[in-house]
Amino acid sequence: MTGPLTRRYRRLLLAYPRAYRRARGDELLGALLDAAPPGRARPTAREAADLIRHGLRARLGRPASRTVVAWAVLVAVVSGVFAAAFATRAGWETARPLPRAAEARAMLAEVLPGQEFDDIEDAPALFVIYGQPLSWNAAHSLLFFDGGEYAQAGVGGSAVGVPARPPGETVELVQRNLREHGWTVYPTTLRDMYGCVGPPCDPAAIPTGATIVARRGDTTFTMEVNPAYAGNPGYLGAVFQRATPVAVYPFGLVGGLLGAVVAFLVFGWASRRTEGRHPARVAVKPLLGVVLFFWWVPTLWTLPLAAQHHLDEPHPSWHPMWEWLGQPTFSLLFLVGCGAALLGLALAALPRPDREPVGTVPRAG
Template identity: 35%
Template sequence: MSTDRLARRYRRLVRAYPSGPRREELLGTLLDAAPPGRTRPTPAETLNLLRYGLRAHLGRPGSRWVVVAAALVAITLGYAGAAFAARATWNAVPDLPSGAGLAEITGTVFTGLPVEGARSQDGLFLDISQKSFAEQLIFGRDEDFEYATYEFGAAGGYYVAGRYRPYTDAVIARMEADGWTVRDVWPTGNTWIATGALDESGRAFWATRDGLSIEFGANTISNSDRMPPGSFYASAILTRLPPWYVTAASIAGLLLGALLGWLLTGWVSRRTERATPGARLAGHTTATLALMITLPQTVIGLIGMVTEPLVLDPPIAPFWSLSLTYGYGCVLLGFLLAVITMVTAAWGGGRDAAVPTDAAKQGTIESARGAPEP
């Protein structure tokens, strides 16, 4: 019974290797070498099987550059997978509050005052350009793509009678009593050029509750030429925060995309290993160019993905927004070059080097058992 359980677990692990007789040979060797009573692979065996199994997909056993290329492609497609998964999951996120729910929020911030406000755009994302799908596919989106907001304040120009400091303190107290968590409070105003000191003329804070964000600001300099005497300007911006399941979907998309990138690199590598010099040069050139033009925004996007849930600031745009705006031309060109690479590998490549030599088989078996790979 224990041998059957061990065999099932080994069989799942050897699937990390390309399909073929290598799997069964490796499985048999692992079972023969296992001591009596063992029911599961050791951590070292698991790590080695996954490590060398993924390496076997790349072919070219004497090359280190293919590993570097596979890692870069995995990072790039991992980011693409994270971006697609995040955007798709946003379709399940509730819209900004409306009706009684919105009135409860605005009434807490501006208690006893008539309130007016406007949404930057319907839905959860702002895209003023309103391009058609075909235009977005060809040209991408405009630079103003970001999270949609609802800005509101006291009716009649967002002016409130009184002093901004005690009013801001009262708003914070009301919101905390209503379940909001105030994340930060800071002074606002102009900075003296000579000294760098802040000439305070207002206060602002950021608060969150139930996946929503409010940034509140009160000051005496906005629209000061039209401000009634004894008043100050106050407004609040309501935004939807990225929920935890969007972050979870991003991580899942990252892992799946990275695995796909590694396997695609392996397929192209094995197909072009025995290709004609012209096909090999064409495939390598287009793949290198695709990586060169997509890696910068991939790195920026991944940094944004990591910092988005951690930064204690109101969100402005999703981590993948750069790929739809400023970097979209690189995304499109990189995708086209990647397609050319795969077509070159499919039509101009040689036989897929999936069947290993006897020496390669023996080296794989020894490496899976923990010995250095020859």
């Protein structure tokens, strides 16, 4: 059997396990060719989808199941995105060190001449939690829903009190100086300093703060300009950070693909192991549900919020990928899912009762 249609059918049959292809591949191929009308050069989309779906069911050890492929895909996708997030964290290690305090002070003098900024210090690490590098002392914060404090560090300072210039004049001066020194300036974000309390309430009377963001090379700049109002002193805050390194993207892509492939293969192994009369079959399915719940729910809840945040404000550099997945804020839920996954795999590894131990000598008849 040769020809383009035969070759294309054979490629689709690669979705089936090798043992299945050896036993029934020619029979299945013959049936497909017999059913094909004369002159057809390629399988239909429906045929291709059916062959791939049934082939994956066979690879997962459950050829009669209608849902096993969907469960496998859900596990592979969520595992892939988490693997990509871990890989991007490794990619961040390729970033240049943050500017030193002296360099930050010099850049601030270019941006806003004559303005003194306090508390300009060297950053202890690229990412910090409560201003300190990540350590075991932060485990309690990470595990009990305070992991949002783990964030990218920056070098900058602040000035509290009535500013030397009105806020509007400060914003215009900073934008002009940034452009003159080679920075790309993004649209300024304006925000009300408080909401209406009333009625009566005049929105036009609410003081407005501004956030200026810019980027030059691999350095990002953010400045908050807040006016004085109702006993609150004016405030200026500026910080320099590193933009996302280029290496983050290939790291994330490769890590995500590897994570998804490994997860699919491990799922297939566990599925084949627990098919039939396996003693852990009843327990493994609920554990899979626990894994998917604790991995997918925080991700689906956080992802639209992160997307909306990035749409509402300009970002010279997007937030790290793990924040889009709700990590490490929901790291406790992620670890619970990991524990359920490991327990399920350990149960799947138990010997099946319908298999004789290796080395057993058959008893004479």
